[in-house]
Amino acid sequence: MAEFTMELNDEQKEVRDWLHGFAADVIRPAAAEWDEREETPWPVIQEAAKVGIYSLDFYAQQYFDPTGLGIPMAMEELFWGDAGIALSIVGTGLAAVGVLANGTDEQIGTWIPQMYGDQNDVKVAAFCSSEPDAGSDVASMRTRAVYDEAKDEWVINGTKTWATNGGIANVHVVVAVVDPELGSKGHASFIVPPGTPGLSQGQKFKKHGIRASHTAEVVLDDVRVPGSCLLGGKEKLDERLARAREKAKAVGGVGVPPAEGWGRVKNAAMATFEASRPAVGAMAVGTARAAYEVALDYAKNREQFGRPIIDNQGVAFQLADMRTQIDAARLLVWRASWMAVNGKPFTAAEGSMSKLFASETAKKVTAQAIQILGGNGYTREYPVERMHRDAAIYTIFEGTSEIQRLVIARTLSGMSIR
Numbered sequence: 001m002a003e004f005t006m007e008l009n010d011e012q013k014e015v016r017d018w019l020h021g022f023a024a025d026v027i028r029p030a031a032a033e034w035d036e037r038e039e040t041p042w043p044v045i046q047e048a049a050k051v052g053i054y055s056l057d058f059y060a061q062q063y064f065d066p067t068g069l070g071i072p073m074a075m076e077e078l079f080w081g082d083a084g085i086a087l088s089i090v091g092t093g094l095a096a097v098g099v100l101a102n103g104t105d106e107q108i109g110t111w112i113p114q115m116y117g118d119q120n121d122v123k124v125a126a127f128c129s130s131e132p133d134a135g136s137d138v139a140s141m142r143t144r145a146v147y148d149e150a151k152d153e154w155v156i157n158g159t160k161t162w163a164t165n166g167g168i169a170n171v172h173v174v175v176a177v178v179d180p181e182l183g184s185k186g187h188a189s190f191i192v193p194p195g196t197p198g199l200s201q202g203q204k205f206k207k208h209g210i211r212a213s214h215t216a217e218v219v220l221d222d223v224r225v226p227g228s229c230l231l232g233g234k235e236k237l238d239e240r241l242a243r244a245r246e247k248a249k250a251v252g253g254v255g256v257p258p259a260e261g262w263g264r265v266k267n268a269a270m271a272t273f274e275a276s277r278p279a280v281g282a283m284a285v286g287t288a289r290a291a292y293e294v295a296l297d298y299a300k301n302r303e304q305f306g307r308p309i310i311d312n313q314g315v316a317f318q319l320a321d322m323r324t325q326i327d328a329a330r331l332l333v334w335r336a337s338w339m340a341v342n343g344k345p346f347t348a349a350e351g352s353m354s355k356l357f358a359s360e361t362a363k364k365v366t367a368q369a370i371q372i373l374g375g376n377g378y379t380r381e382y383p384v385e386r387m388h389r390d391a392a393i394y395t396i397f398e399g400t401s402e403i404q405r406l407v408i409a410r411t412l413s414g415m416s417i418r
């Protein structure tokens with residue numbers, strides 16, 4: 001196990017500086033334009049592909065860094081550049097992780113390259129889990145996948161919502177119900193290959209922030225995919241469902257809490273979700289740091305009453321608090337990432353803690369940055385207004401702040417707090 005460290009090594013510093021250069025020279029200058037256009041910034045994704053930032057190899061390398069700092073460092077730098085563009089660059093990773101976590105070697109080898117395309121023809125992928133009536137409450141998902149044994153095909157019907165890259169993706173990963181009796185244990189993930197009939201984009205959302213990232217509904221109308229598109233394969237699914245049915249029988253049916261309460265039983269599944277949360281925390285740290293830097297610079301240069309505004313404790317102390325909270329958020333994120341990579345269990349929901357604190361910090365710090373810039377902060381001439389709009393997403397996606405608190409409280413107490 002790698003020792004926990006608060007310092008990047010020389011190799012990590014080199015990668016960080018390279019990413020920072022890309023964020024400063026390519027992403028940040030394009031941010032305002034793509035925010036206004038509210039479109040996927042294909043040319044920027046292509047640039048990222050050319051230099052090797054848009055590829056599974058790059059993220060896999062960072063992920064397997066035993067210090068655990070590779071992914072948070074990369075996310076912080078890219079999102080420091082701009083959150084909407086950075087999400088367009090890393091959004092495919094959500095679907096790729098879905099395949100890596102559940103797919104066979106053959107599925108990984110077939111589908112992940114098609115998610116990214118190549119530098120001359122970049123593609124994106126989408127991970128579709130949320131539905132209009134199943135957001136925080138994933139178990140109430142309705143999209144149904146039914147096996148057609150005669151044709152060895154799965155038939156998928158339903159409507160997904162809020163899918164990042166939904167409808168414009170080359171490959172969609174869709175989570176669907178295969179056994180409605182089993183709640184979230186009766187879900188399975190499917191690849192929907194490029195050009196599959198029946199999959200279409202529904203409404204594209206006009207959003208408050210991260211407007212360069214495409215978010216849309218995905219409608220699945222009698223979508224037929226080959227049996228080979230079930231992630232992990234049929235045999236593994238049948239075994240998993242049989243185990244879940246046995247367990248449900250043993251505790252008197254799904255919905256009836258076992259003697260020790262749901263808290264402990266659910267922890268295994270929660271632990272899996274927990275591992276991706278520090279990465280979102282790191283995105284939030286990137287946005288918060290960007291706004292703080294703009295505010296610090298502005299406060300040192302803007303003069304009122306014959307002196308820089310930072311000369312007032314009322315302004316200087318805000319900046320002191322902003323920086324303290326950003327550093328604290330980063331430490332929580334790094335701790336959780338180190339734990340996840342080194343297989344240390346999140347006994348106090350450390351992954352959720354990091355996401356909760358970092359995302360709330362980003363919202364607060366970006367609002368303070370607007371205040372420090374005064375009227376200028378409120379305009380689109382300066383980037384902090386955009387950063388504040390962008391920051392609002394971190395407390396919503398990948399589990400809202402309330403859901404993070406629920407996970408933390410349940411983990412700490414071992415009780416089924418509602």
Ligand SMILES: Cc1cc2nc3c(=O)[nH]c(=O)nc-3n(C[C@H](O)[C@H](O)[C@H](O)COP(=O)(O)OP(=O)(O)OC[C@H]3O[C@@H](n4cnc5c(N)ncnc54)[C@H](O)[C@@H]3O)c2cc1C
Pocket residue numbers: 094127128129130132134135136137161162163164165207210215393396397398399400401402403406418
């Ligand atoms: C820009 C964007 C991109 C997204 N990308 C994706 C994606 O790529 N793929 C995907 O599958 N999903 C994606 N999502 C969906 C996202 O994960 C959900 O929006 C999120 O999980 C919340 O679900 P909801 O919006 O239905 O809110 P709801 O679950 O309806 O929650 C509404 C409010 O009620 C609160 N609440 C709900 N239950 C409880 C409770 N038990 N206790 C206390 N408070 C509670 C919530 O915290 C929230 O404040 C994206 C969302 C957005 C906005």
